[in-house]
Amino acid sequence: MRVGILGGGFGLYGYLPALVQMPGLTVILPVRYQKYFETRSDIGCFYDIVEWVSDEEELLKTCDGVVVALPPEQQYMWVKKCLNCTNISHILLEKPLAVNPVIADNLLNSLKSSGKKFRIGYNFRYTEWGLNILKGAETIESMSWDFCANHYYQNIQTWKRQHKYGGGALNFYGIHIVAFLAELGYKYALYSEITTKYEGEADSWSAELGGINLSSCKIKVDSNNTNTNFIIHYNKEEVLSLLQPFQTIEQPKSAVIDIRIPVLKRLLLDLFYNDQFCYNLYDEVNLLWENIAQKTIHNIY
Numbered sequence: 001m002r003v004g005i006l007g008g009g010f011g012l013y014g015y016l017p018a019l020v021q022m023p024g025l026t027v028i029l030p031v032r033y034q035k036y037f038e039t040r041s042d043i044g045c046f047y048d049i050v051e052w053v054s055d056e057e058e059l060l061k062t063c064d065g066v067v068v069a070l071p072p073e074q075q076y077m078w079v080k081k082c083l084n085c086t087n088i089s090h091i092l093l094e095k096p097l098a099v100n101p102v103i104a105d106n107l108l109n110s111l112k113s114s115g116k117k118f119r120i121g122y123n124f125r126y127t128e129w130g131l132n133i134l135k136g137a138e139t140i141e142s143m144s145w146d147f148c149a150n151h152y153y154q155n156i157q158t159w160k161r162q163h164k165y166g167g168g169a170l171n172f173y174g175i176h177i178v179a180f181l182a183e184l185g186y187k188y189a190l191y192s193e194i195t196t197k198y199e200g201e202a203d204s205w206s207a208e209l210g211g212i213n214l215s216s217c218k219i220k221v222d223s224n225n226t227n228t229n230f231i232i233h234y235n236k237e238e239v240l241s242l243l244q245p246f247q248t249i250e251q252p253k254s255a256v257i258d259i260r261i262p263v264l265k266r267l268l269l270d271l272f273y274n275d276q277f278c279y280n281l282y283d284e285v286n287l288l289w290e291n292i293a294q295k296t297i298h299n300i301y
Helices: 010-019 031-037 056-062 072-083 101-114 128-136 168-183 261-273 280-295
Strands: 002-006 026-030 051-053 065-068 090-093 117-120 140-148 188-196 204-211 214-222 224-234 238-242 296-300
Touching: 002 010, 002 056, 010 031, 010 065, 010 261, 026 031, 026 056, 031 051, 051 056, 056 072, 065 072, 072 090, 072 101, 090 261, 101 280, 117 261, 128 224, 128 238, 140 168, 168 188, 168 204, 168 214, 168 280, 188 280, 204 280, 280 296
Parallel strands: 002 026, 002 065, 026 051, 065 090, 090 117, 140 214, 188 296
Antiparallel strands: 140 224, 188 204, 204 214, 224 238
């Protein structure tokens, strides 16, 4: 199977190293992405493995599967193009699915009606701790995630800071938690609050989610924090405490390789080698996300 990548950022330093480890797959890229290989030592070794095509349009004509790792607004446009390509049978989409849950619903319905196989990068379910909790958790009392996002650390202006463009502590980071709790049966927000220093951004998000016959779960995501930790309290007495959620036993051997690659490999294996579709989960994620969005208040400090 020939798999193309759209996206010269995480598509290359995240998905490319994971894809080349998948059996039976050939990775194809547009030639304009060659410039990224000149500046990144972590992906240079893959240059000769890749099959190069003239541009993105040629990629869509010649691939069987495609990984879309683009900002939400661009992802929406390119996925719509993918849906019109009869040769494309498999699509992997990044989170968030769109800039807001309403537009995400539209795209999700188009994906489901297309008959193509797809997965969305809600990746907590593919972590070691996530797999264990999904199997045996009876209650989730709280989830807390503190870190300093690169765009705050480096003071970079990017869409990832902007709530309305699908960025920020809720839409870009917290959506991982939303998806994970939706799979556990959480369906509505008791409250939701975004706190930020700058208009239009979303440094931190706190919420309390509930579900039928479930204890409420308190959430805190702070993407502009000097501390780094990821903590879950569950089953009354059990505590998961990590430096960050993608910490895993199966760490890449090289320090320059992205720590998320083992998790991405599980996601890709699920897309390309698992016959199950299980798209009801994505409906539940959108419903919970939309309920949270309706309840969310914004505070500037």
